Amino acid sequence: MSWTPELDELARRTAMAQAMGGEDKVKRQHDAGRLTVRERIHRLVDAASFHEVGALSGVGKYDAQGRVQQVTPANCVFGRAAIDGRPVVVVGDDFTVRGGSADASIANKPLMAEDMAAEFRLPIVRIIEGSGGGGSVKTIETKGASNLPGGIGTTRGFWRMTANLAEVPVVGLGLGSVAGLGAARLASSHFSVMTKTSAMFVAGPPVVARLGQALDKQQLGGADIQTRSGAIDTAVDTEDEAFECGRRFLSYLPPSVHALPPVLPCDDDPQRADQMLLSAVPRERRKVYKMRPIVEAVVDRGSFFEMGRNFGRSIIAGLARLGGHPVALLASDPFHYGGAWSAEACQKVVRHLDLAETFHLPVVYLMDCPGFMIGLEAERSATIRHGVRAMAAMNQSTVPWCTVIVRNAFGVAGAAHQPAGRLSLRYAWLSATWGSLPLEGGIEAAYRAEIEAAPDPKARLAEIEERLNALRSPFRSAERFWIEEIIDPRRTRALLCDFARLAEPLRTPGPARFAMRP
Amino acid sequence: MKTLTVSADVAGTVWKIEVAVGDTVAPDQDLMILESMKMEIPASAPQGGVVRRILVEQGEAIAEGQGLLILECN
Numbered sequence: 001m002s003w004t005p006e007l008d009e010l011a012r013r014t015a016m017a018q019a020m021g022g023e024d025k026v027k028r029q030h031d032a033g034r035l036t037v038r039e040r041i042h043r044l045v046d047a048a049s050f051h052e053v054g055a056l057s058g059v060g061k062y063d064a065q066g067r068v069q070q071v072t073p074a075n076c077v078f079g080r081a082a083i084d085g086r087p088v089v090v091v092g093d094d095f096t097v098r099g100g101s102a103d104a105s106i107a108n109k110p111l112m113a114e115d116m117a118a119e120f121r122l123p124i125v126r127i128i129e130g131s132g133g134g135g136s137v138k139t140i141e142t143k144g145a146s147n148l149p150g151g152i153g154t155t156r157g158f159w160r161m162t163a164n165l166a167e168v169p170v171v172g173l174g175l176g177s178v179a180g181l182g183a184a185r186l187a188s189s190h191f192s193v194m195t196k197t198s199a200m201f202v203a204g205p206p207v208v209a210r211l212g213q214a215l216d217k218q219q220l221g222g223a224d225i226q227t228r229s230g231a232i233d234t235a236v237d238t239e240d241e242a243f244e245c246g247r248r249f250l251s252y253l254p255p256s257v258h259a260l261p262p263v264l265p266c267d268d269d270p271q272r273a274d275q276m277l278l279s280a281v282p283r284e285r286r287k288v289y290k291m292r293p294i295v296e297a298v299v300d301r302g303s304f305f306e307m308g309r310n311f312g313r314s315i316i317a318g319l320a321r322l323g324g325h326p327v328a329l330l331a332s333d334p335f336h337y338g339g340a341w342s343a344e345a346c347q348k349v350v351r352h353l354d355l356a357e358t359f360h361l362p363v364v365y366l367m368d369c370p371g372f373m374i375g376l377e378a379e380r381s382a383t384i385r386h387g388v389r390a391m392a393a394m395n396q397s398t399v400p401w402c403t404v405i406v407r408n409a410f411g412v413a414g415a416a417h418q419p420a421g422r423l424s425l426r427y428a429w430l431s432a433t434w435g436s437l438p439l440e441g442g443i444e445a446a447y448r449a450e451i452e453a454a455p456d457p458k459a460r461l462a463e464i465e466e467r468l469n470a471l472r473s474p475f476r477s478a479e480r481f482w483i484e485e486i487i488d489p490r491r492t493r494a495l496l497c498d499f500a501r502l503a504e505p506l507r508t509p510g511p512a513r514f515a516m517r518p
Numbered sequence: 519m520k521t522l523t524v525s526a527d528v529a530g531t532v533w534k535i536e537v538a539v540g541d542t543v544a545p546d547q548d549l550m551i552l553e554s555m556k557m558e559i560p561a562s563a564p565q566g567g568v569v570r571r572i573l574v575e576q577g578e579a580i581a582e583g584q585g586l587l588i589l590e591c592n
Binding site for chain 2 (some may be wrong): 059286287289313334335336338340370373374375379438440441
């Protein structure tokens with residue numbers, strides 16, 4: 001007795017899976033400048049590390065004798081693999097089979113990928129192309145009934161989409177046109193990337209045309225739209241860059257909430273003191289300066305990984321290392337409204353702090369915040385509610401925290417610089433300045449009677465301003481112990497590395513007290 | 519020749535226009551200084567080129583994303 005026939009059939013069926021939607025469809029994918037799902041997985045993960053699950057699944061065609069002629073593979077490919085030697089789950093849509101749509105899918109495949117990530121406590125990378133939802137409206141005819149969304153058999157898929165955000169790192173890569181459920185799976189991640197030729201939307205141009213909006217895919221949901229709206233974190237030029245981004249993001253994170261972020265050896269001297277820091281902030285208060293070079297100067301060389309650069313731009317958010325210890329970093333960008341917190345910036349802060357809390361990353365905040373955004377637009381966008389929400393995220397956090405006040409700390413948003421009610425470390429640069437209200441505009445309000453009564457109101461205003469300026473030196477605050485330390489900016493890196501060392505044993509694995517939302 | 523509209527990153531007012539039509543500018547050169555949230559925020563050239571049109575006036579209130587100037591790229 002030999003099992004040769006079955007062995008041959010296994011080989012034939014495996015080959016059919018490898019062929020995906022067939023030569024024509026693969027060629028079409030390549031002609032459009034996109035890789036196939038198998039090429040994508042191959043390029044994303046460590047060489048020869050992909051162990052596929054469910055390669056044999058699909059729809060088979062048989063001859064009269066019951067011999068298999070052809071199997072069209074299910075359009076979801078998934079399995080385990082390694083990234084930088086660390087195990088992950090990868091799940092990808094095969095666009096060469098029915099355009100990645102659900103009418104060629106087996107719902108249990110992507111679901112098992114999510115289950116596997118959760119139960120084996122492994123990060124999951126979703127490679128998304130197509131809609132992956134209820135299929136086209138044609139499905140109504142093929143199934144003979146209309147899909148009640150989320151209601152067929154089990155709600156487990158949507159449950160996992162939510163639950164995994166509180167369990168394991170979830171990376172979404174949007175490569176191609178992504179709509180419907182595909183868009184939901186992409187947006188419901190800790191970190192999402194799309195290529196600049198891709199597009200994401202709830203519904204694509206033909207559907208939107210019915211609203212009277214004649215837009216092509218790029219105009220409707222291109223990278224410019226989706227990174228500025230904050231639905232997608234990062235846009236890149238090539239698919240290879242998307243894979244690199246995904247790998248890099250994961251390198252800062254633990255495999256799940258049940259473990260701690262990996263500390264790597266560091267060859268950058270923690271005592272390195274960049275001279276540039278001393279002149280980084282202009283003396284003239286109205287002048288702005290570039291925050292990103294300051295960030296680069298204080299974290300481990302080359303370790304800063306920015307996320308969501310086009311959204312809520314008065315705040316810079318990213319991951320970085322200090323002496324090899326991964327941290328979540330927030331920094332103000334004075335080029336955008338002087339660093340003032342808009343409603344969008346507040347949303348960005350909330351999401352970043354939730355990420356830090358979920359994966360036990362200490363937080364470093366390089367602060368220059370003149371307050372919340374003011375004006376009619378700011379009121380219309382509920383800045384204050386998003387603002388207090390950001391404060392709540394900060395005050396509910398339990399991860400170690402260190403703030404460096406680089407320049408401004410004003411108003412309620414000025415108070416939002418450290419978690420209230422617990423100890424955190426805090427340093428002020430020589431350029432730091434703070435108050436309940438900025439002097440500009442504030443003097444006219446507070447000293448109106450005195451100014452109006454003066455023979456030369458303008459001169460009196462200048463006189464009062466000078467008087468108050470002399471009092472707002474941070475050294476006077478330090479005398480009262482309202483600020484613990486004022487530092488030479490060149491010592492920032494050394495102090496932050498010291499913080500990261502102190503924070504290391506305080507990081508506690510396990511689920512956060514709340515489950516992160518997308 | 520490709521032209522490019524330089525737009526405002528922030529809402530505010532045009533405080534100072536530092537170039538004139540016909541000027542050749544270098545990448546990153548400041549074209550205008552906007553005033554927003556009491557700060558001077560430069561709008562700079564994303565790439566080098568020649569200033570073809572200036573779309574705003576000194577003192578004018580501008581919206582976020584509003585076009586400031588048209589640059590003919592090198």
